[in-house]
Amino acid sequence: MKGTGEKAAEWILRGLAFSALASLLLIAVFIFKEGAPFIFRLGLKDFLLSSDWRPHEGHFGISPMIVASFWVTLGAMLVGAPLGIAGAIFLNEFVPIQVRRIVKPMIELLAGIPSVVFGFIGVMVVAPLIRNHLGGPGLSLLAASLILGIMILPTIISISSDAIASVPRSYREGALALGATRWQSVHMVVLKAARSGIVAGIILGMGRAVGETMAVIMVAGNAVANPRSPLESVRTMTANIAQEMGSATGMHRQALFATGVVLFISIMVLNGLAMAAMKKREVKA
Amino acid sequence: MKPILLSLLGVVVALGSGCGRGPSGQSITVAGSTAFQPFAEKLADQYMQSHPEATITVQGGGSSLGIQSALAGTAQVGMADLVTLPPEASGLTAMVAARDGIAVIVNPLNPLKDLSTGQIRDIFNGKIRNWKDAGGEDRPIRVVSRETGSGTRSSFEDIIGGISLLKESLVQDSNGTIRETVANDRDSIGYLSLGLLNDKVRAVKVDGGVCSDEAILAGHYKLVRPIYLLTQANASGVAADFVAYVLSSLGQDTIRRNGLLPAK
Numbered sequence: 001m002k003g004t005g006e007k008a009a010e011w012i013l014r015g016l017a018f019s020a021l022a023s024l025l026l027i028a029v030f031i032f033k034e035g036a037p038f039i040f041r042l043g044l045k046d047f048l049l050s051s052d053w054r055p056h057e058g059h060f061g062i063s064p065m066i067v068a069s070f071w072v073t074l075g076a077m078l079v080g081a082p083l084g085i086a087g088a089i090f091l092n093e094f095v096p097i098q099v100r101r102i103v104k105p106m107i108e109l110l111a112g113i114p115s116v117v118f119g120f121i122g123v124m125v126v127a128p129l130i131r132n133h134l135g136g137p138g139l140s141l142l143a144a145s146l147i148l149g150i151m152i153l154p155t156i157i158s159i160s161s162d163a164i165a166s167v168p169r170s171y172r173e174g175a176l177a178l179g180a181t182r183w184q185s186v187h188m189v190v191l192k193a194a195r196s197g198i199v200a201g202i203i204l205g206m207g208r209a210v211g212e213t214m215a216v217i218m219v220a221g222n223a224v225a226n227p228r229s230p231l232e233s234v235r236t237m238t239a240n241i242a243q244e245m246g247s248a249t250g251m252h253r254q255a256l257f258a259t260g261v262v263l264f265i266s267i268m269v270l271n272g273l274a275m276a277a278m279k280k281r282e283v284k285a
Numbered sequence: 286m287k288p289i290l291l292s293l294l295g296v297v298v299a300l301g302s303g304c305g306r307g308p309s310g311q312s313i314t315v316a317g318s319t320a321f322q323p324f325a326e327k328l329a330d331q332y333m334q335s336h337p338e339a340t341i342t343v344q345g346g347g348s349s350l351g352i353q354s355a356l357a358g359t360a361q362v363g364m365a366d367l368v369t370l371p372p373e374a375s376g377l378t379a380m381v382a383a384r385d386g387i388a389v390i391v392n393p394l395n396p397l398k399d400l401s402t403g404q405i406r407d408i409f410n411g412k413i414r415n416w417k418d419a420g421g422e423d424r425p426i427r428v429v430s431r432e433t434g435s436g437t438r439s440s441f442e443d444i445i446g447g448i449s450l451l452k453e454s455l456v457q458d459s460n461g462t463i464r465e466t467v468a469n470d471r472d473s474i475g476y477l478s479l480g481l482l483n484d485k486v487r488a489v490k491v492d493g494g495v496c497s498d499e500a501i502l503a504g505h506y507k508l509v510r511p512i513y514l515l516t517q518a519n520a521s522g523v524a525a526d527f528v529a530y531v532l533s534s535l536g537q538d539t540i541r542r543n544g545l546l547p548a549k
Contacts, residue, residue, distance in 0.1 A: 054449075055433055128469060136468060137427050137455055204298025222432075222456035233455050243458045247347040 079149025163197020315352015
């Protein structure tokens, strides 16, 4: 009897594991089936390099959105990565373990805050601050970068912090024994040993920043134009899909799926890089 | 795996049979325009109270979806708030259920009171970029528009005519977020459904016409769009009856009381 129960559990788990895989495959096939033919029909150049997006008049250039996704993500990294890594170092090296036990779960709680709430804070607090003190519409590339930078903090902090925590104690002891100060042992030894884990954390955070939609729609202003300064409004690829999907038909709909293809590929590349970085760490450890 | 699948199947079957219960042809779906959706929900509630045997499900999705689903038959009644219905809708029976004004709004701090159609066109095209060129203060203009595919946007652009939206315009995807954006930014201009106008923003006169129910009923305000109910030509049963109810004095009264303009 116990044997059959065991078998059943195994099969159920196997089925569930494969269903997750199958849904990923299904999504990929669906997006490519809907989007890829459109890209080939329009021509890769007209789709990726043209900046003319007037879907009702047959112009489907998404270059402003690719540029926007790039800058918003880069901006989020500039905000999130230094803060995140510094936070992780602080939590692991400079505070008593009791403090870490309280602070780290709180930071991870930040990951559970719905993105629409971040967007709301962006619209109500960040955008007016930018508009009143720096000029421009407020709903801008800068606002999106700031909000996203905070949103990806938990990802970066928790993965970097795990990487730093897994650096063997003997490394630190060795460094201290050689006369290094605490800071010297951190930045010369610990950070070097944890580097690949930290890189993986940054890349996963980047993946989240590229894919984030709701908060970005709310704070970026969604203008389809190449930004000339961080104070201008931009529309990312995700925002473009989400804003127009509801009413798009025909070519327009296909163009949005094609935008999804570009997005899908960029996120796959980022995740691949993260996995490669993690793997390197495993080999080292 | 099997027990789970079986129980899932059970749930699906149970749900399916629940939906199908009751005499056939008594249950319809109304879908489309998000501007008219809240009104349709109220009307459907009222209708169901007096016709307990009928079930009406109201869904949003936008005007294009309303037309598509009326054509495909996934909804028995489509709602669309467009000035000109697209050619594919010609096979459907279209009835004007209500009318809705489109208010051109600015921030309450903006002293400008009046714009002409030509000025509005130039502002949304990006030809006028400073309020002083439209008779206002020396401040930059920030244009806020709805997303491509919005019924409000296509009606607005149809009535004003000749708009090729300025690329730097902010784009917001609902009446509510347009209102918030304009309420927060004193240099901005946008447009929204008259029913959603409140005192956080201010409607300007268009060609001298005030944006109000009275002015629209008297024909003094030009930014008005019809809201259509679309059915297939041979519609009968609850679908036809519901449309008739909306057009009846009872239905029109509900529409008026809740802030939209009646069809006539």
